Amino acid sequence: MEKRTYKTEESGLHHHMEMLHPVSQKNYGQWSYHERPGPGILKHVAKSGDVLFTVRAGTHRQVTIPIVRRLCDLADKYADGHLRWTIRNNVEFMTPNEANVAPLIKELEALGHPVGGTGPSVSAIAHTQGWLHCDIPATDASGVAKSVMDALYDDFVKEEMPNRVRLATSCCEINCGGQADLAIVVQHTRPPRINHSILKDICEMPSTVARCPVAAIRPTTVNGKASLMVVEEKCIYCGACFGACPAMEINHPDHSKFAVWVGGKNSNARSKPSNMRLVCHGLDNNPPRWPEVTQVVKNILGAYKAGGRDWERLGEWIDRIGWKRFFEETGLPFDKYMIDSYRHARTSFNQSAHIRF
Amino acid sequence: MEKRTYKTEESGLHHHMEMLHPVSQKNYGQWSYHERPGPGILKHVAKSGDVLFTVRAGTHRQVTIPIVRRLCDLADKYADGHLRWTIRNNVEFMTPNEANVAPLIKELEALGHPVGGTGPSVSAIAHTQGWLHCDIPATDASGVAKSVMDALYDDFVKEEMPNRVRLATSCCEINCGGQADLAIVVQHTRPPRINHSILKDICEMPSTVARCPVAAIRPTTVNGKASLMVVEEKCIYCGACFGACPAMEINHPDHSKFAVWVGGKNSNARSKPSNMRLVCHGLDNNPPRWPEVTQVVKNILGAYKAGGRDWERLGEWIDRIGWKRFFEETGLPFDKYMIDSYRHARTSFNQSAHIRF
């Protein structure tokens, strides 16, 4: 590289005003109510009487320049040169012109972008880097997300669930995909193999010891040199130590499995936000289509769709029908590993005579 | 004592059948429904059509032979020679004969036993030994109970609360009085003074060290002898060590205060059972009438009576109106000590945007 002459403008983020659709700018903060004319379509009415239609469509998230350019073209044509992404990697186009809605949808669908994800539907899966880019992945999140969404396509383009459904998938226990109504998280299933040859050069040993959530890492001596060892009985294969020290090799071609978690909820609607809970584990990590995982997701969402009441989120449906029926109706086996044994285990015990039979 | 000739019959407890009122025996397990004809009176109707009236009356709990004999006399006269006590130290008389109810009540009241404690009333205070009998007490539970019940007499003999109200008072933090809608518990407020002169002879030191919930007790050497010391910064004056070793003298004439706890609930009705929570502490331990304590109890129960809805237990009333309004409406000051800092503190944080203003 030649000598640099440009001085960085530490500009931070762009201001949003310049990015907003003009009707948004005009009615900023002055909205009255909204309706959902159909799946993938929102109609917001401003206090001024202005109307703004939104069309929402699914994307691949892992996109390319031409894909995004084509979306820009559509935005120029139908949405006055503006577009946005949702927090779930869907793309949204806004227009005050109702006549634009149908042709826009048609073009989106022609490009392979399903229109939907609004109201009580299954929205796109929040997913993570996987084999494509991360250094700790036990699987490929994009591939899992694609495989599962193929199976849930109908639930994205229709609004037939009890309430909105959020999915996530993560390529290690760290769970960058976050909490969700249903989260698919791969787990390592063996302790890290310690690469002693590199450890001594790259490892900040005290931080590595400190990183372990179950105190399974101990100092030791290998070939006369200070090193680390893992107490196998304690280790729960979380991989956290690998983040501190790449010599703690957690990745392994054979020893990883999928777990499925349900009932994460961020919204404060009705019940308080809640953490997701383990309902299935030990599922094969089976590329390229992970049919075992999809099967479990379908079982769960099928039961929820059939049994959930309007406005019940997945976790709230379970709160009503109880976990026992959840396991029955989803065909999943409950097992003893699902009983919490960590810091707040006691608080998960059923300290009441409230039981469903 | 002369040489013992009698051989103990390790009989355990008496069977109940012989103790039951004949109508109870006859309709045992075959009851249909009940009504409350008036405060202190229950009417149970059996499937057979039989009717059994119950009259409930308050007692001193700490009673004497003549008091109990007089109750027996009444039972012989009106209740076919049977009587029972409730778990809250009230006495109950049963009769199939409605005509017995009024004269029985009259005689009970003449003896000074208030008739009431049924339905949505304040029942008698579950209380403990205190200065009368225990070895760790910081106060006299019987005296506190008497003082408070004098102030709540009306709420015992009427049924004007939102739901039943259970009170307890305990003479140390160990809380033999148990959880209650409202519990009055005295607390020691200084670390134990160690009586080194007796410690060495009577103390099983490792168990004493182990007994401390906050690991405040350490081995030390006093006058060349192994002894114990208390780390004052850590000690929270719970008195548990005194139970293990009488040399850890926790009792002190000046250093004790009352705390008031609310929202304990054992029944599974509606909400799950719940632990009681601290709402006031630092109240004077002021015999013989403890007016400060009574004041707080009256504030709390007054607000609950005014604001609670039918069937809301005290804690459920608070769950609806929120803790902030609880403190406002009872005139009690919230303070930082009420924020949990113990094992499950995190689980008490408000992990939601659910807030009342």
Next chain:
Amino acid sequence: MSKQPDDAGKKLNPTPLLDELEKGPWPSFISGYKEWIQDSGNTMTRGVLDQLQYSYETKMGYWKGGVVGVHGYGAGVISRYSMIPDKYPEAKEFHTMRIQPAPGLHYSTAKLRDILDIWEKYGSGLLSMHGQTGNLQLQGIDQDSVQECFDELNKKGWDLGGAGATVRTGASCVGPARCEMACYDSLDAHYKVLSYFTDLVHRPQLPYKAKFKFSGCPNDCSNSIQRADYAVIGTWKDEIQMDKAEVEAFIAAKGVDYLVNNVITRCPTNAITMENGSMEINNSDCVRCMHCINVMPKALSPGKERGISLLVGGKGHLKVGNMLGSVMIPFLKLETQEDMEGLIDIIDRMIDWWSEEALDHERIGECIERVGMVAFLEAAGLETTIDMVSHPRDNPYFKADHDHKPQIKSMA
């Protein structure tokens, strides 16, 4: 024997602070004591009253423990010696005998009078009816009288209760004796379980105390969930019994707003919905909380397939903070002698495990939390079910067997 035959014992010493407790409408234990002293001349009671007055003056308790018991037993008497016997020699001893009442605290006057008569002969004449655990406490006897007093009581069929590291005296609600909600024979269960453990009641052999309480239904009138290591609570499996006519009568009398605001909205799991202005119970969502039945006892009652839930681990503050019992047996029929033996068997295994595992002074609830629920259940020979927790784990800090492979049912 502490009773004085002559009239000197009937004189009261001044107790100005205690006298304040004679005021007010609620029964005064001080008045009771004074009446009794004047009546009987019991000097131990007088000494205790005087020492109590001194406690009120100085804000200190003056009792210390010791070891007093009866032949062959290691528990059942709480011994109290005055720390200031020179000041109050009449109160130098004041031991309590814990007597086990019948289940449900039911008495015939005949049997109760037996106790009173014997107590008059040997004791202070003071009783506590009842202690928080459920004992009839005979308060105030000297060491020399304990054995004789006990022998006489025992001849009348009364026995001591627990204290220290024993199984403690049990407690139960009024149950089937009078209550229409009772889902099992709680008095019988109380009787049989405590009879079975009589040896453990009398002889301290456990890591710490173990309490049993029996409630006929989830209203839990015996406070078992918080106050008992073993809480036996009645429940049912099938549908709530509904008398439709009585439901309509209730609505007619109370109105629809009342139905919505006091019944439908109060159901903890939304198991009750409004259908055409009336109520419908979706029994599979019902958690047997009792609320709707409590509000409408003529219209609704517990189902017909009845039994118990066993909740283990309730206890007080020390040393991990209050604990409520947790479901360890979701449902067990308790109808036959065999059912009862089955329950006792399981409890026996639980006590065995706890006796092995517990630290000193560790209640079973604490022990389960520390060692882990699954290990406990395995030792007790119980299946781990989801009923035992309010939800599965929310953290990934576990490890399964390496060959764990879930069998997923296809739900086409």
Next chain:
Amino acid sequence: MSKQPDDAGKKLNPTPLLDELEKGPWPSFISGYKEWIQDSGNTMTRGVLDQLQYSYETKMGYWKGGVVGVHGYGAGVISRYSMIPDKYPEAKEFHTMRIQPAPGLHYSTAKLRDILDIWEKYGSGLLSMHGQTGNLQLQGIDQDSVQECFDELNKKGWDLGGAGATVRTGASCVGPARCEMACYDSLDAHYKVLSYFTDLVHRPQLPYKAKFKFSGCPNDCSNSIQRADYAVIGTWKDEIQMDKAEVEAFIAAKGVDYLVNNVITRCPTNAITMENGSMEINNSDCVRCMHCINVMPKALSPGKERGISLLVGGKGHLKVGNMLGSVMIPFLKLETQEDMEGLIDIIDRMIDWWSEEALDHERIGECIERVGMVAFLEAAGLETTIDMVSHPRDNPYFKADHDHKPQIKSMA
């Protein structure tokens, strides 16, 4: 630059496993990549695809980290080197540049096309829109191109986001741009807070990462409560605005059963009662959960006295299990510049305290739990109120100041 001018780069190698992912109706990232390779001849992308195929075959990832950055910044580029560069030399480097989008992920096509054009010049052509934290991720550039690419982007007003022990790129819901529920200007707050912390975004100076998310109302469409150390959530203080006529219209259209079963019974605090067949909201019992407003958006809306709640401490699994943010400021108006500065001030103090107190790799939520909420609030200069907990302590394991004496109001 990784792009090849000639057509050789356009040839695809066989990727049989990945090809399976081209099937099915959902958009296929594999098809997208292949189209792009064939279109552009970008060999880095081809190498990455080939290595990915190998990952699918061997069930292993083959990336390792390193240190790549731009002048003056310590963060914003996630460096990736292949562990098997000999096998896939085209993929030997594959670094990601995290670009901060505007609040709410709004774009004008003009501004977005700027990025695409520059990225075409320097990068692989792959993008992730968007990362879970909220960055526009430009995925795949070699070390030598990073600075130039950044400079060009920067000239167009784009800047890098956070990574490592920095303040991270923020996220916010669509908010006032379109949503009638927005209770404050969430986009503006996002813009101002993140602008203020720009230095901490670019230069790792913290114990660990710190994330901000902004939701206009408690529906929390930005998932702030779980995914942000600092969750700024809109709320209101006064009464829910009710249009009575629209309420009646709703009941007329949907029926009373629907009102009971979907609105009244769903209110988490029984703040809604049925009165004469219609609904009444008892606003002092309302916890601002949004449910009734969500169901009846024409009839109900948030109150007029609006502001934010700040919840602190949300985060993922490591190492204490998932944590949700907890209320640390119950209510703050966020209308004026001063209000905003007040908020930033408080957050500054929180970050200072955390920087002092935290262990290595300890998020602020964990730190608060370990050190104690009260110490944290005192350091932040905030009053401790009951809104910060769902209930007061239930154990006696605390000690107050020796002279603590509560001031009880007489409530005659």
